Amino acid sequence: MIVELKKNATRDQIDLLENWLRDKGIRVTETQGEENVVLGLVGKAAKSIDEKMIESLEIVETTKSVKEPFKRANRKFHPEDSVIDINGVKIGGGNFAVIAGPCSVESPEQITEVAKAVQASGATLLRGGAFKPRTSPYDFQGMKAEGLELLELAKAETGMPLVTEIMNAAHLPLFENVEVLQVGARNMQNFELLKAVGRTNKTVLLKRGLANTLKELLMSAEYIMSEGNPNVILCERGIRTFETHTRNTLDLSAVPALKELSHLPVVIDPSHATGIARMVEPMAMAAAAAGADGLMIEVHNDPAHALCDGPQSLTPAQFDRVMKRVNLIREAMNADI
Amino acid sequence: MIVELKKNATRDQIDLLENWLRDKGIRVTETQGEENVVLGLVGKAAKSIDEKMIESLEIVETTKSVKEPFKRANRKFHPEDSVIDINGVKIGGGNFAVIAGPCSVESPEQITEVAKAVQASGATLLRGGAFKPRTSPYDFQGMKAEGLELLELAKAETGMPLVTEIMNAAHLPLFENVEVLQVGARNMQNFELLKAVGRTNKTVLLKRGLANTLKELLMSAEYIMSEGNPNVILCERGIRTFETHTRNTLDLSAVPALKELSHLPVVIDPSHATGIARMVEPMAMAAAAAGADGLMIEVHNDPAHALCDGPQSLTPAQFDRVMKRVNLIREAMNADI
């Protein structure tokens, strides 16, 4: 249930109501809207409470029941866009952020060189895989802990917050200096991992699974949020369909759909969605035009020799061009009509 | 096989070569490139010819064999974008065209009112269904011949060329005054219909089937073109996937993919792809940003009472806003970087 309070509700009145609800075993979230405070009531206990009674309280404007099984991720609970602040880099609510970097961290020179290049072109978050989920046990699995150290080195040089994938809750201590934990598509319904990252205070970039619906993506965000971590970024990276021309099929309608259903920021990953470097530019532009809050793009200083996913990586020069064209689209999006 | 001729090849020399090839049973297409003439050799007989021998001819620059099973639709045969001229309305090669109108023609007032409204907002081609493919035999099947007459009335008032669906080759005489024959998604592999419209001199708007690959779409274009009709517009309108939030999943990566594989114009239909009116604007903008040559959008003066597909139709006012925002994207696309 959502409880919209009156504009003139005082802090004391609000606390009194919240405490009373919590005493009944109800989990309560509080969101400061533009004009008034909105409470979200979650959990089984919330179902047993009398909506009419709540509505009759002096400080309550209206109540609304939420049919969707996702609550905290639901825009009805939190009508304004969530803005997530990652060490000063904001995303959501009109703040557009670009995450760039190589598929895999390979060496100090590689990651630092790429970091400086993408930062010069306007990227504000650095990605780089240290632990790599690979279909085959015999393929390169990433530099692991050593890769994380190299990412920290690149952060020290550039100041860019880090985005990197975590595959195992037991590895969390190694990720102490990582700002954004990425949960990959294959782990989108690894509920144990979702709960573990939900118990941290780090931002989580949650990628949509290959065959998961938007509702399931939001339910997975709910797993993280229900553990107390509100900082979730949703990422569409292509779904699996019958079409084999592109590696996956980028579902750009996910952008307006997710932004209608949820207040969380939505990022598009055109590199994994298409698997083809020359499609990254048109799909990045399309994503910006569809209203995405950001992009995640693979950039490598030597794609031909990348240890992983070379065919979809941009060179720094190609990335620079993409940023310039995406910026033009962003300006067009914000123009008055 | 593709035969690129030298810049200084004379008309007589070219004719001599073409006639010699045709005598051998080879079908020959000729395209005037920016600097030189390119010949395309199609058919079984073309396979038996000696590539080395052709290459040794004085007027031949190079030859190239085309592995893809589509020839005439292939960009290798025709390196420049095709520009299709529909009674003065151009599409392709930098010319962006918007097709708009109601799902079904319902009355003279409806179609004329909508036509005038969409024209005022910048649409240049009028769509309207007269023969409607419906999943159920008990649903409204369109006004048929009478609907075509009403479309002609709206054309008389506005001068807009007409785009409307044909479902049966036997109906072709009724479509005499229609400029663009639409072949719908369900008929994309109705090869008999493709051959029939290929024998006309009308432009064909070919919609991608719900579960058809891009290669299959191009092979269906090839069916039309191999009968002698080069004027084909490709249309992506969403594919069928596991996701049920939107009616179909719009595959926008089809735009750069098709434009790389083929020289034919590519149009996006965000109305059918999403089935949700409020998603038409972001998807139309994304399509423009992805490099589409045009859009096909459903507009109805009274969506709530439309006989067909009301939930996805825009009002004229909504359409006007979409056009303004799409134009801003188009300008951004053409800006220097």
Added chain:
Amino acid sequence: MIVELKKNATRDQIDLLENWLRDKGIRVTETQGEENVVLGLVGKAAKSIDEKMIESLEIVETTKSVKEPFKRANRKFHPEDSVIDINGVKIGGGNFAVIAGPCSVESPEQITEVAKAVQASGATLLRGGAFKPRTSPYDFQGMKAEGLELLELAKAETGMPLVTEIMNAAHLPLFENVEVLQVGARNMQNFELLKAVGRTNKTVLLKRGLANTLKELLMSAEYIMSEGNPNVILCERGIRTFETHTRNTLDLSAVPALKELSHLPVVIDPSHATGIARMVEPMAMAAAAAGADGLMIEVHNDPAHALCDGPQSLTPAQFDRVMKRVNLIREAMNADI
């Protein structure tokens, strides 16, 4: 609406009721059940009739409204299995029939030899493509009219009724001596063709489209039946999914699903579904065990040199083994437990 009459309703009473309904513009179907007559009321006029009033009539036992958009194909309209009789070969309601033959008719020797071989192994219907739907306009399109003549020759030798694909209503006169008109997967929603075959008195084998739901398949059957032709056989031949190991994914749950929703016979085509000859045997056995009413299997006397679909064709010896094993499964199905 379905109207179940009492056991003792007389012919005169039934006629009186039917005529009264027809006068109101309602289309009426009559089915003789085991004990009583069931009427089906279809069309818009049927919606306006008062169910309570009908129920109050002396000869009426009960009425039931049918929510599904398919009526004539609906089991509620026709509780018993339909048994279709094709020149003495029965299918449905416990009658199992196997359709076998080559993908394409190639020569008099080929088709007659294959026909005799499959008949000896127990097939009762002969298939063979004369008009072939091919993705590419440059591929072999079948022997067309000449192919039909060769099929008739094989029928003259063996007495087997013929099953062959029709792609164009204008070809109907050529199919005069064909017993079963096949509508292929690509034409499942070619509504004009469905209506045309619905106006004949020939049995129609309707194949499920690559991306069509079971409900859509039944709606397409309804197109045929609503024109007056009740003799429709449904055929599952694999759907298009992300899996590329087999050509399509055979959806065997379609058998119990279709048989629950409809009274029409259901046939499985393991050859096209898998595209791999060595998978035909296990999938044919599985189809029989799932309760299918028949099979459609490609057999060629020289698969390695077949003009079409060789890799999925069985040799006559392989087909003989499949028949023996399928018969064992059929016996197990009918055993008491």
Added chain:
Amino acid sequence: MIVELKKNATRDQIDLLENWLRDKGIRVTETQGEENVVLGLVGKAAKSIDEKMIESLEIVETTKSVKEPFKRANRKFHPEDSVIDINGVKIGGGNFAVIAGPCSVESPEQITEVAKAVQASGATLLRGGAFKPRTSPYDFQGMKAEGLELLELAKAETGMPLVTEIMNAAHLPLFENVEVLQVGARNMQNFELLKAVGRTNKTVLLKRGLANTLKELLMSAEYIMSEGNPNVILCERGIRTFETHTRNTLDLSAVPALKELSHLPVVIDPSHATGIARMVEPMAMAAAAAGADGLMIEVHNDPAHALCDGPQSLTPAQFDRVMKRVNLIREAMNADI
């Protein structure tokens, strides 16, 4: 690379060769075939070895390189069917085993009653969920450790080995008395979990992911096997397609396909694949006819009040009928022809 040894190779000669290979950093597997020993050579070091040289050795019959990225799961490495022995219950190589029980363990009475009932009908392995993966964090997540204790109770009463899902490697100590660890569809590519169960000596039932290809399923089996655990059972439980009539689409062609590619046993789960209790019987029979090595079926003593997946659970009486009919199919499969 696969190295087939001669029939007369002695143990000493084989050991000598294996040790020499292992000294070069090559991982070596040994399989006793019907007549001779077959060695499998895996890992990067195996690629650098000279195939010709190996072939020239006196005890070597032939060598074969394996292109597929899965090695240990590959039938080429292990031509005979693997037979897995679970506390005396065998599966694979002609041994058919049925795993039955409730979706969730709910109480000592429920699990013990169901266990006795399914055992009486012929099931030999008991399933029951203790840790339940649920799309929503607010849904019943299973009885967890307490559920495992109840399963052990039911095992004590019936002697049936246990099959239950593990979602987190950290829970492994709780599963000490569980014979078969199930890795669910959502965790099929949770590579960290695969490696952890690969380091145990328990049998692993690996379910195919909703959108995973057969090759990916085999690669996930390879993750388990490459850690040293050869006891993997593959389970097809339906894939996600556009069809919504059934919960998933059961891909029965997976049975012959997997058995051709791999030596591992293949089990079908018709309950999760269809999500509809009345479809379990026909699909179980079809699975047996397709050549599956076993079935996994949900049975509940009170489906209407099950805490999870009631609509797809059979009653013990329905399960008994399924077992009888499946046994008839199994007999037909084994009959001489």
